[in-house]
Amino acid sequence: MQVNRFLKNLKEKIIEGILTLSGTITSIAVILIIIFLFKEGIGVFNQAPMEKELILAVNKDNHVKELTPRQIKDIFDGKIAMWSELGGSKDSIKLFRTEDVSTYFTEEELGANFEHLPQKINEYIAREKNVLAFFNKKYITKGFSGRIIPLKKIGVMDFLLDNEWFPTAQPVAQLGVLPLILGTLWVTLLAILLALPLGLATAIYMAEIASPKIRSILKPTIELLAGIPSVVYGFFGLVVLVPFIQRVFNVPVGETGLAGSIVLAIMALPTIITISEDSLRTAPRQLKEASLALGASHWQTIWRVIVPYSSSGITAAIILGVGRAIGETMAVLMVTGNAAVIPHSYLAPLRTIPATIAAELGEASYGGLHFKALFALGCILFIMTFIINLIFEFIVKPKKH
Amino acid sequence: MSALTPKGNSTRKRILQIVGFGAFRAITGFVVAVLFGILFFIFHEGLPAMTWKFITSNPENGMTEGGIFPAIVGTGCLVLGSMLFAFPIGVMSGIWLNEYLKDGYLKRFINMMTNNLAGVPSVVFGLFGMALFVNQLKFGDSILAGSLTLGLLALPVIIRTTEEALKSVDDSYRIASLALGASQWQTVSKVVLPVAFPNIFTGLILSIGRVSGETAPILFTVAAYFLPKLPHSIFDQVMALPYHLYVISTSGTDIEKSRVIAYGTALVLICIVLASNILAGFIRRYYTKKNKT
Amino acid sequence: MAKLETKGVDLYYGDNHALKNISMQIDANTVTALIGPSGCGKSTYLRLFNRMNDLIPSARIEGEILLEDKDIYEKKFPIDILRREVGMVFQKPNPFPKTIYENVAYGLRVNGIKDKKFIDERVETSLKQATLWEEVKDKLRKSAMELSGGQQQRLCIARALAIQPSVVLMDEPTSALDPLSTHKIEELIFLLKDNYTIVIVTHNMQQAARVSNKTAFFYLGELIEYDDTNTIFTKPAKTMTQNYITGRFG
Numbered sequence: 010m011q012v013n014r015f016l017k018n019l020k021e022k023i024i025e026g027i028l029t030l031s032g033t034i035t036s037i038a039v040i041l042i043i044i045f046l047f048k049e050g051i052g053v054f055n056q057a058p059m060e061k062e063l064i065l066a067v068n069k070d071n072h073v074k075e076l077t078p079r080q081i082k083d084i085f086d087g088k089i090a091m092w093s094e095l096g097g098s099k100d101s102i103k104l105f106r107t108e109d110v111s112t113y114f115t116e117e118e119l120g121a122n123f124e125h126l127p128q129k130i131n132e133y134i135a136r137e138k139n140v141l142a143f144f145n146k147k148y149i150t151k152g153f154s155g156r157i158i159p160l161k162k163i164g165v166m167d168f169l170l171d172n173e174w175f176p177t178a179q180p181v182a183q184l185g186v187l188p189l190i191l192g193t194l195w196v197t198l199l200a201i202l203l204a205l206p207l208g209l210a211t212a213i214y215m216a217e218i219a220s221p222k223i224r225s226i227l228k229p230t231i232e233l234l235a236g237i238p239s240v241v242y243g244f245f246g247l248v249v250l251v252p253f254i255q256r257v258f259n260v261p262v263g264e265t266g267l268a269g270s271i272v273l274a275i276m277a278l279p280t281i282i283t284i285s286e287d288s289l290r291t292a293p294r295q296l297k298e299a300s301l302a303l304g305a306s307h308w309q310t311i312w313r314v315i316v317p318y319s320s321s322g323i324t325a326a327i328i329l330g331v332g333r334a335i336g337e338t339m340a341v342l343m344v345t346g347n348a349a350v351i352p353h354s355y356l357a358p359l360r361t362i363p364a365t366i367a368a369e370l371g372e373a374s375y376g377g378l379h380f381k382a383l384f385a386l387g388c389i390l391f392i393m394t395f396i397i398n399l400i401f402e403f404i405v406k407p408k409k410h
Numbered sequence: 411m412s413a414l415t416p417k418g419n420s421t422r423k424r425i426l427q428i429v430g431f432g433a434f435r436a437i438t439g440f441v442v443a444v445l446f447g448i449l450f451f452i453f454h455e456g457l458p459a460m461t462w463k464f465i466t467s468n469p470e471n472g473m474t475e476g477g478i479f480p481a482i483v484g485t486g487c488l489v490l491g492s493m494l495f496a497f498p499i500g501v502m503s504g505i506w507l508n509e510y511l512k513d514g515y516l517k518r519f520i521n522m523m524t525n526n527l528a529g530v531p532s533v534v535f536g537l538f539g540m541a542l543f544v545n546q547l548k549f550g551d552s553i554l555a556g557s558l559t560l561g562l563l564a565l566p567v568i569i570r571t572t573e574e575a576l577k578s579v580d581d582s583y584r585i586a587s588l589a590l591g592a593s594q595w596q597t598v599s600k601v602v603l604p605v606a607f608p609n610i611f612t613g614l615i616l617s618i619g620r621v622s623g624e625t626a627p628i629l630f631t632v633a634a635y636f637l638p639k640l641p642h643s644i645f646d647q648v649m650a651l652p653y654h655l656y657v658i659s660t661s662g663t664d665i666e667k668s669r670v671i672a673y674g675t676a677l678v679l680i681c682i683v684l685a686s687n688i689l690a691g692f693i694r695r696y697y698t699k700k701n702k703t
Numbered sequence: 704m705a706k707l708e709t710k711g712v713d714l715y716y717g718d719n720h721a722l723k724n725i726s727m728q729i730d731a732n733t734v735t736a737l738i739g740p741s742g743c744g745k746s747t748y749l750r751l752f753n754r755m756n757d758l759i760p761s762a763r764i765e766g767e768i769l770l771e772d773k774d775i776y777e778k779k780f781p782i783d784i785l786r787r788e789v790g791m792v793f794q795k796p797n798p799f800p801k802t803i804y805e806n807v808a809y810g811l812r813v814n815g816i817k818d819k820k821f822i823d824e825r826v827e828t829s830l831k832q833a834t835l836w837e838e839v840k841d842k843l844r845k846s847a848m849e850l851s852g853g854q855q856q857r858l859c860i861a862r863a864l865a866i867q868p869s870v871v872l873m874d875e876p877t878s879a880l881d882p883l884s885t886h887k888i889e890e891l892i893f894l895l896k897d898n899y900t901i902v903i904v905t906h907n908m909q910q911a912a913r914v915s916n917k918t919a920f921f922y923l924g925e926l927i928e929y930d931d932t933n934t935i936f937t938k939p940a941k942t943m944t945q946n947y948i949t950g951r952f953g
């Protein structure tokens with residue numbers, strides 16, 4: 010008897026232990042995800058967006074203190090030609106890159122194995138007052154007479170607000186997320202604007218107007234459509250919608266923000282319909298009867314009583330729809346054309362954060378700057394959806410009592 | 411009669427209602443037509459591709475001909491692997507959260523975390539899976555890494571379904587069982603779980619449907635572009651249906667020529683979702699009927 | 704001319720014959736109580752007069768139902784005009800989750816009235832009629848859900864009165880309330896009866912005796928007896944009525 014009770018208790022404890030363990034594993038998994046994401050993502054900051062071996066040097070009389078990635082790109086693109094534009098003297102910038110050494114020096118000067126290159130670079134920088142030189146660290150000699158100027162490190166604000174995303178640009182990567190954030194928001198916004206009225210009308214029709222029989226057919230089938238993989242919706246968008254948009258709007262490519270928004274709207278519809286319909290049906294019959302008994306028409310009752318009563322459920326549907334749309338990857342990747350530019354028209358290609366991650370992670374080398382930048386994008390995405398979830402938890406849920 | 415204007419806005423109201431209802435009926439018709447149009451389109455275009463050979467043979471000719479057998483097997487492996495991981499842990503976590511853990515900050519915190527996890531985009535899971543499983547733990551691109559990533563994605567859904575299933579079991583069952591001297595686990599396993607089981611089980615079936623169609627999490631953890639042989643171990647790469655569809659419709663060797671294959675693949679994916687939904691429906695109905703009698 | 708009248712009305716919910724050949728006349732400016740055991744069809748009968756049974760798809764009605772000699776089930780009788788004329792108060796207080804003011808104004812608004820001054824006036828008058836004004840006049844913009852159950856029910860009465868009906872149907876208006884609130888509502892009914900035709904369903908014999916002029920006793924869908932309240936409670940013609948009011952069944 011005693012032994013039996015002991016064994017029973019032991020068994021209870023063991024089982025409870027196992028259950029606790031799996032709960033703990035789950036919690037740890039969540040925390041791990043956050044840690045990994047942010048550890049890699051934060052790595053992008055406080056680091057210059059240039060390969061580690063490269064350095065940037067000027068003549069020692071030059072007073073320019075620091076350059077930003079953007080400025081360097083503009084210099085390379087010829088948009089900035091004068092030192093004065095960078096806070097220096099009124100001279101034009103003379104660019105020096107190791108790739109074109111042969112234009113500055115002859116082969117004899119450099120030596121057969123470029124053994125004199127470091128020295129030549131040094132001389133050149135000392136001689137040319139207006140030089141801006143890019144070269145490999147290993148070419149720095151003992152008596153280097155130029156001044157190495159630091160490239161500005163990537164700050165959070167630059168990362169968020171710079172308007173160019175070109176992580177593979179040479180010599181400095183352009184890591185401005187703004188076009189991607191705006192692209193994501195644009196596509197999501199239009200998608201919700203399209204899906205909301207359609208979805209709400211359908212939900213109201215199903216909950217209030219349709220006969221029970223029609224409803225009993227519509228409801229499960231629409232729920233089913235919520236389960237269709239996004240890649241299938243993307244494929245449909247690609248073979249039907251994209252050519253259609255190209256033809257109708259007579260644009261060079263059909264892969265546009267509009268195509269992305271429509272596909273997202275189609276994908277959000279089942280969610281929006283199902284959740285708002287559920288919540289519309291929670292409106293108590295007594296309220297409906299009270300309204301009708303006062304001479305209101307069914308239509309008036311819907312708008313004045315039933316919809317306001319279910320507004321928190323409908324808000325929940327919208328919020329969930331937005332959350333899904335922001336994070337949707339494959340479908341958007343397949344139909345938006347993925348041009349990383351600040352969106353200016355729905356009839357032009359644009360690019361979203363998730364699509365960028367999916368498209369570029371394969372080519373980014375593990376642990377490199379690009380890789381980390383993609384994780385930083387993942388962090389932004391995570392934060393966006395986290396905020397949406399918080400709104401949902403604290404604003405929508407309590408009202409549902 | 412009433413002091414309000416005798417006719418009032420009666421006619422206007424009626425007309426508004428007729429117009430409004432008409433408009434809503436039309437909108438619903440439109441929405442349903444679009445949604446079903448997609449299904450119909452894929453069925454219509456995909457059916458010709460659906461032959462026995464298509465399902466059982468390897469891709470040929472730069473994936474413009476032949477079948478999708480390796481992708482079907484690959485997706486099967488991933489579904490199996492992810493469920494082997496996520497289902498036990500998910501169900502056990504759900505039981506722990508609902509039956510053992512007392513209400514308090516810890517429970518609220520974990521619940522909030524799982525809810526949050528459920529809202530995290532699948533591509534973020536892909537990122538994480540790549541960083542942890544593929545690189546940190548050195549699983550490489552493998553079934554193991556892909557399954558774990560997909561499993562994590564399914565975890566919050568399974569936990570939530572389990573919790574909801576358990577919550578819908580009336581407390582009086584628990585109290586009655588505990589009052590008879592049954593232990594906590596006896597109560598859970600003999601009284602609560604049997605009642606909650608059908609709902610948990612349908613949840614499992616539905617997450618199979620969902621997991622099999624996920625693309626973003628497997629992009630960088632397992633999916634192979636072209637690999638016409640079957641995996642030998644959990645450290646092998648595999649092809650997978652959703653990724654295959656993505657590849658041959660966007661960057662295949664000859665996109666136009668692979669269209670038929672793409673339609674066929676899309677149809678297979680839809681069929682998996684359909685099948686899991688129908689199966690879940692059957693299970694639900696079977697158990698409701700059984701419980702009634 | 705009777706204010707309300709039913710002529711040989713039968714009502715079926717599917718196969719359930721819920722009202723059997725009911726003929727009854729209700730005079731203007733009286734309070735008529737409907738009594739009878741649960742499920743005998745009182746609510747169903749009451750809901751004939753504002754066509755609330757229309758909401759139930761399985762309900763089928765035969766016979767004539769007249770308001771001032773006009774058949775209210777005729778196509779030409781717009782349902783919203785009927786419901787403006789015949790107000791209703793429900794068993795459970797069911798204010799809208801809106802402000803007190805908006806609850807009372809609701810009926811006016813849905814009937815196309817936009818004149819703010821007129822609405823203000825009607826809200827005040829109706830709340831006064833429902834003896835609620837003093838309690839809520841400082842918090843008209845507060846949610847109606849913050850009121851007590853009894854106050855909510857009086858608000859629902861005010862809401863019904865705001866559109867100036869001539870008939871008020873009340874389905875067990877006090878069954879969800881405490882004795883004090885019940886008392887207040889009974890007083891209110893007493894005040895209203897000079898200007899309104901009131902039909903009230905109640906399970907409370909004393910209430911029927913206290914507030915009504917006439918009483919109708921229903922049993923299993925049939926109208927057993929209908930007479931002056933005094934007669935019903937002192938010397939009913941049928942033993943079944945006698946048994947019911949003395950509490951021997953039901």
Ligand SMILES: Nc1ncnc2c1ncn2[C@@H]1O[C@H](COP(=O)(O)OP(=O)(O)OP(=O)(O)O)[C@@H](O)[C@H]1O
Pocket residue numbers: 716719721739740741742743744745746747748759761
């Ligand atoms: N919506 C409905 N659908 C089907 N049958 C109904 C419906 N409402 C009422 N009934 C049936 O009609 C009969 C009369 O119901 P009714 O509600 O009128 O009774 P009642 O006298 O008001 O009862 P109570 O005192 O309990 O309110 C009952 O047999 C009831 O089951």
Ligand SMILES: [Mg+2]
Pocket residue numbers: 745746747874
């Ligand atoms: Mg009743």
